[in-house]
Amino acid sequence: MKTIAKAALVAGLLLGTSLSAHAVERGGTLNYGRYADSLFLEPVLNDANVDIWVLSNLYDTLLLPTDDGKGVQAGLASAWKLADDGLSVTLTLRDGIKFSDGTPITPQDVAWSLKRAAKPDNGEWTFIVGSIGDVTTEGDKTVIVKLKNTDPAILTALTVFNTGIMPQKAFEAAAGTTDAEKAKAFAEHPIGSGPFMLKSWDRGSTMKLVRNPYYWGMGEDGKALPYLDGINFEVIPDDATRILKLNSGELDGAEFIPYSRVDELKSAGNLNMELYPSTRVQYITLNARPQLDGKDNPLSNAKVREAMNYAANKEAIIQIVTHGVGKPMTSYMSSATPLHTGDKPLFPYDLEKAKSLMKEAGFEKGFSTSLLVLAGNQDEIGIATALQQMWGQIGIKLDLQQVDNASRTAQYRAGTFAMREAAWTDDIADPNEITSYFVYSPNIGALHTGWKSEEADKLFETSQKEIDVTKRAADYARIQAIYNAEGPIVPLYETPYPVALSKKVHGFLQIPLGNNIFTKTWLDK
């Protein structure tokens, strides 16, 4: 009996130790290395991922994305209800919520913020909340979002950065006369209701955030979130320096670890090499216009595009460029995007099939074409040189044109490019954004390729108003089937977000949309 009692005591002690090792600890400042600095900390008028991915730390939204990035959970609103006719959402605000300057968040602030985000011509993101017709308030806790038409993505839209709630009075009191001028002045000293607030910002170098004492979230220990006292974002553009700084302990975390270093950091004893699931897809865009530069364009032939897809050995490219970190695409949208369908890699490598398709298309002897590559980008250059060799085997002579991003965008938007490399990340946990750009021709002409499918266009329009989940999923299954079979892209791979964290960092999350969530992050003392 004594032995059993002793064993129980030892087990109890061990269990106690391991539990206490995992109990959250409060305080401390996390130093996080970023590859580039933010540009403009304002939810509605920003344009870039470097802003979007950190904005949710400063500006809270009515609803929040779930950790897998696919669903919604309570944010500033503790309850919400979509009307039976799908034409309005009634949201109930939490009790006692405040902005980071201590002023209460009123339903009027919420209504004003949402209407500003939905105002046509107010920034690049208005389409996300394009269905909002009006926002009204009832009493001191209720907000009613009225829709112009049914919108299956409206709840998800209320988690997106551009619906961040801002203090109307403080914004309107900011210097300037137009909305854009006021936004500039407001963004210098932003007031939001996210878990952190901006303390100082030395552009191009360091951004310091401190905890917002008025944040509504509660931690595991029953006290207010966040656990951290603050975050220092340090801008270190060079990958090697960022990793050196992490290894030396000057950083607690670093984003965008190059794929070539992932294995090495996985085996480092002091680090956790995290690969967070993402919605990022890498692909080649093919101009499908019948004529290009006054000549017949072989890429307009669906069989040629199919042949190029079969001749591109994606597994090899994944090994060469991502060192095995990536995985083949099973649809044009990432597998982390809601309503994604497909479980088999698209166009598995088959050189013989590619050759016979080229013959069928009348291009047995091949042709010459060009690919726009981002100058200095090692991943893109790696992909391009691999494709040059692979497509050479079906007679395609590929001219690699290295240009900077603005030059490439100019050719892309003008529709004068033959092919280009590209990557995409979703901003909303819904397939509608990527589909509106890749597939739906009235938006930007299916990635400026001139490709068009009337059936897919119609299905997309229907799906945008379809609130029956099953019917909408069927619409998307069909859209994906059409585009994946004959669309104007060569899908290459999906990649996760590679983030390296010191072992003392816990509870950090980067969701598939890219948002860096520090709300429940804590540090071992």
Added chain:
Amino acid sequence: MPLFSYIVRRILQMIPTVVFILIVTFVLIRLLPGDPASAMLGDRARDADVARINASLGLDKPVLVQFFYFVRRIATGDLGDSITLKTPVVQLIAQRLPVTLMLIGMAAVIALLLAVPLAFVAALRREKAADTVIRGTFQVGLSMPVFYIGILLLTVFAANLKWFPVGGYGDTLSSKLYHLFLPALTLALSFAAVLMRNLRTAIIGVINAEYVDFARSKGLRSRVILIRHVLRNALISTITLFGLQIGSLLGGGVITETVFAVPGAGRLMIDSIYGRDYPVLQGLTIALAVLVCLTFLVTDIVQAWLDPRVAR
């Protein structure tokens, strides 16, 4: 007096240079494909968004009209607002340029401290072991790419020995100097190599001159001869080289700034080119052009002071 009129003449010569650079920059960046709105909004931009933003920036107007507005603004000391960062260009330059100036200043001091004594040793011990070792070491330093030297110094002195921080920029002056030491050393190594080689050759040329023999025959102490007669005359060509090197570092320190995460003007310049941020690029070019001209002016003045024949 000839020195004074020389300085005035040189300052007047700066004006057309700066104006010329201004026009060239204004035209060249507009010749690049792509526009600020497309660069800012990226691949997802819709035509309407691009047109709206370009119109709000006045970029839909004829280039001549834009140039007129630009000159009118500059005349009032306003360089406009950054398109991507949405802050006044003057403020951005005031934040970033001092960082680069401090970095170059430190690099210049380190380079001089290394180059002058070593050039003397190499020249006085010409073709001996010391000369070979000094020249060989600097040759290696000169042949290695800056980013490689940077990563090497970071790995050894910052990550392993922990004598210095791994890149970044401090808050206080002493912390800034501490952070900037390794990047300054990186720049200084190739800088010093160029100076040392030039100065060594110049010293060898001067040391055998008749006036040095004369000074020696007067019985002057060798330290006085070396500093007053040899160094002063040998420095004349090196000073020109020194000025040119500082000038090229003003715009060319971007690799060092990137490797060491130093938020200087070089990185701002590159970002503004990629982002087609016309106001920042124009403002920064003007500031750098004036600084380069001032550097050359100071170089010429020092040269004229060392060798009065220059000012005549």
